Amino acid sequence: MTEKIKKSDQTKAKLLESMWKLILEGDKVISVKTITTKAGTAYGSFYRYYKNLDQVHKELIQYRASLLVEFAVAELVKIESPLLRFYVGYYFAIGMFQQENATQWLSKHPNFMNATWSEITEATAQAFLQESLESDDVPEFTQKNLDHYVRIRRYVFWTYQQIIRELSEGKPLQEIYLEFIDAVNLLDLPRDLHHQLANEAVRIASDFTFEN
């Protein structure tokens, strides 16, 4: 299968990769011209794959988010408690876009970012919670808490926009994570338990470095 990647897919991937490089370099104009020049493809080839710049922004967010979630899940499953995975997952999620130029780019596309992020992470997060429920992981966490989460999660997703802005201003990851934990009522757990899980998550996650 992998040997037979079509040329058209290669060009499309090259366009996405070039756009990502331009974003990471910062201060670069993101246009059809700069993307195709960077990719070494013809200007017109862009419109064979994308309707417009908005669409390629959207696909790039989807692509980066998928890659990063894949990486994160591979790490998270090493943690025994599924509920703790859920908390560490949020820490990872915040860390994933801490590259300054990436956060600036994301903050300009809040609607894409929010829709993509919720779409890509919702199922994984819920699976961890479901597993926690079924495995007698943390007795205080019950079906009621899972229902609470499902009811309010879409409000919480939007706080990611503030997280991105705090990252842009250089605030340390750990501080942002704990502010976020205090700002939301993720699972409606007792406050002490919520903080205990968050602090444990910080301990586990803070060794990680995230590569873009």
Add this chain to the structure above:
Amino acid sequence: MTEKIKKSDQTKAKLLESMWKLILEGDKVISVKTITTKAGTAYGSFYRYYKNLDQVHKELIQYRASLLVEFAVAELVKIESPLLRFYVGYYFAIGMFQQENATQWLSKHPNFMNATWSEITEATAQAFLQESLESDDVPEFTQKNLDHYVRIRRYVFWTYQQIIRELSEGKPLQEIYLEFIDAVNLLDLPRDLHHQLANEAVRIASDFTFEN
């Protein structure tokens, strides 16, 4: 003073008002042409007051938010408990943009909306909390709770984007308010007290109708 409103200010106000009407009518193209036609002014007059369409979107959000906050504060000060004013204030804030076409427009401009909304409401909300603190209003509410609010409020502002989307889909105001109340940890008050204040706020506020 009011008698001497300059003609240029009148034209500017007329452009804003025309844009608002186009938004409320829905399904209308918002362009320099449609705005100036609606206002009965020359096409070129637009660019005497605004750099581009983005700027007039921004000013319209500011203008509408200011009007609505003015209306809300006049009502809120009739409530004796300043802490309860704070809770009712959030209910009002949600109700203010429930006109379907307005929410659709706002959801397309999340960055403007968020910046404007926080800018315009922050001082009022904090003043209510400060007054609550100084007046022995609710004993459980202390300086620590106020500090909590100031630390996390910018995360909470973003949940307004989800509120707008729930409004767009026709969910009842009261239900959205209670979801919002459950999704965030506004003041870090004991959970029962938080819900008690929210339910009292619903009782006080649910008689209101909001005019656009």
